Structures are given as C-alpha cells and as structure tokens.
Amino acid sequence: STRNCNQLVKHPPEAAGSWPIVGHLVQLVGSGKPLFRVLGDMADKFGPIFMVRFGVYPTLVVSTWEMAKECFTSNDKFLASRPPSAASSYMTYDHAMFGFSFYGPYWREIRKISTLHLLSHRRLELLKHVPHTEIHNFIKGLFGIWKDHQKQQQPTGREDRDSVMLEMSQLFGYLTLNVVLSLVVGKRVCNYHADGHLDDGEEAGQGQKLHQTITDF
Incomplete structure (x- = not known):
C-alpha cells in the first residue's frame, strides 16, 4: 500500500529548529555568519546529506564530493528540474x-x-575575437587610469603615486556585461574612465542600469 511504501522510504535527516512558515531561514540568515559556514556547521552535526526548509519548501543539502557526484551523474535527471515559483x-x-x-x-x-x-x-571560433577585444580594451583602460593617476600625482611628489585603488568587482562586472552585449547585440555600452564614472549618454546609462539590475537580482 501507499502507507507501507512511505514507511520504507528513508529520508535524509532534517536540521532541528525549523519554524512554521519561515522554516530554517532564521538560522541561515539571522546568525550573522556567512551562509556556507552555517551550512558547514549543520553538516558537521547532521552528516554529509541533510534537509533544511527554505520557508515551507524542503531543500536537500549535500556537502561532500561523493554526494555531489551522485546528484549530478547517477541521479542527474531526477534533480535537473528547478522548483516552480511565481x-x-x-x-x-x-x-x-x-x-x-x-x-x-x-x-x-x-x-x-x-x-x-x-x-x-x-x-x-567565429566569436572568440569578441572576448579577446573586450579584455584588451579592459586592460588598456586600466593602464589609462594608472597613467592619468601618475600625471595627477607627479607634481605633488607623493611616494604612493604608483598605486591606484579601484573597485575591481564593479570593473569585472562591466567587462562581463560588455562581452555579453557585444555577443548579443554587437555593441558595448560601458567604458570606465579615470574619474570613476561611465560614459555619459543614454546608452551608457541604460547599460549601467542593466548592470545594477542584474547585480541586485
């Protein structure tokens, strides 16, 4: 019977402390620790495979390469779909x-x-020139920023004029966006300058807005 089949199925252990409606979200995001450390502590306690609840949805967590291999090779078809959401x-x-x-x-x-x-x-092979060109322009832009910084600091005689502090995560984001847009629509919209701002203009503003939207999402 269905009842007997359900009794024979062995489910992974579920982490303790689940709340109604929110599940384990309080433990996962309310502890002040990075999420991977919280899950690592749970793995030390419950083993290499266990369940947590993201809200009302049960979620399987694996923490060893052996279990990950089982998920992505032997049982990949069963785990290929994504959970539905509005x-x-x-x-x-x-x-x-x-x-x-x-x-x-x-x-x-x-x-x-x-x-x-x-x-x-x-x-x-036909499109490999696109990322190569964007990377070349990216490095050239970084060199231009450093060169402009040297010119600005040279009259002051400061010893730290050879170093420039940049927000590399933002720059790499613009590089990735330029590569994607060049491949999809054939144009780049993000050019980073020494003053730390993008090009003025409607397309540059749209590119910056798109980058920010993707980052926030």
Missing part, C-alpha cells in the same frame, strides 16, 4: 527562458539548438 514564471515568460525552464522535451530541444548553433566549436 517569480520565475512571471519574469521568464512562463519558464520559456533556457536557464529557468523545466527539464523535459522543450528544455532538451532548446539545449540542442544552443549546443549546435550557439555553443558549437565553430561558432565559438
């Missing part, structure tokens, strides 16, 4: 976007198209 449904046109679609005939067809026409070796 956000992904509304924002991705009812899961039409490749990265958010469920595993099934549609996903396999999109994956086939992507592999053959977008990510094939020939296609990547």
Whole structure:
C-alpha cells in the first residue's frame, strides 16, 4: 500500500529548529555568519546529506564530493528540474527562458539548438575575437587610469603615486556585461574612465542600469 511504501522510504535527516512558515531561514540568515559556514556547521552535526526548509519548501543539502557526484551523474535527471515559483514564471515568460525552464522535451530541444548553433566549436571560433577585444580594451583602460593617476600625482611628489585603488568587482562586472552585449547585440555600452564614472549618454546609462539590475537580482 501507499502507507507501507512511505514507511520504507528513508529520508535524509532534517536540521532541528525549523519554524512554521519561515522554516530554517532564521538560522541561515539571522546568525550573522556567512551562509556556507552555517551550512558547514549543520553538516558537521547532521552528516554529509541533510534537509533544511527554505520557508515551507524542503531543500536537500549535500556537502561532500561523493554526494555531489551522485546528484549530478547517477541521479542527474531526477534533480535537473528547478522548483516552480511565481517569480520565475512571471519574469521568464512562463519558464520559456533556457536557464529557468523545466527539464523535459522543450528544455532538451532548446539545449540542442544552443549546443549546435550557439555553443558549437565553430561558432565559438567565429566569436572568440569578441572576448579577446573586450579584455584588451579592459586592460588598456586600466593602464589609462594608472597613467592619468601618475600625471595627477607627479607634481605633488607623493611616494604612493604608483598605486591606484579601484573597485575591481564593479570593473569585472562591466567587462562581463560588455562581452555579453557585444555577443548579443554587437555593441558595448560601458567604458570606465579615470574619474570613476561611465560614459555619459543614454546608452551608457541604460547599460549601467542593466548592470545594477542584474547585480541586485
């Protein structure tokens, strides 16, 4: 019977302290520790595989490479789909976007198209000049920032004029956005200058807004 089958199924241990509605979110985000450290402490207590609740949703956590291998090789088809959510449904046109679609005939067809026409070796060879050019422009821009900084500091005679402090995470974000936009629409919109600002203009403003939206998401 169904009842006997449910009794025979062995479920991973569930971390203690789950609250109604919010689940383990209080322990995960309210402790002040980084999430990976909180999950690491739970793994030390409950073992390499256990369950937590993100709100009302049970979530499986694995913490060893052996368990990860089982998930992504032997049982990859069972774990390939993503859990449904209202956000992904509304924002991705009812899961039409490749990265958010469920595993099934549609996903396999999109994956086939992507592999053959977008990510094939020939296609990547044809487009390899795009990331190469963007990286070259990125390094050239960094050198220009350092050179302008040297000119500004040279009259003062300061000993620290050879060093420039930059927000590299933001710069790498602009580099990634330039590569993606160059591949998709054939233009770049983000140019970083010595004064720490992007180019003025409508397209530059839209690119900065897009980058900020992706970062916040």
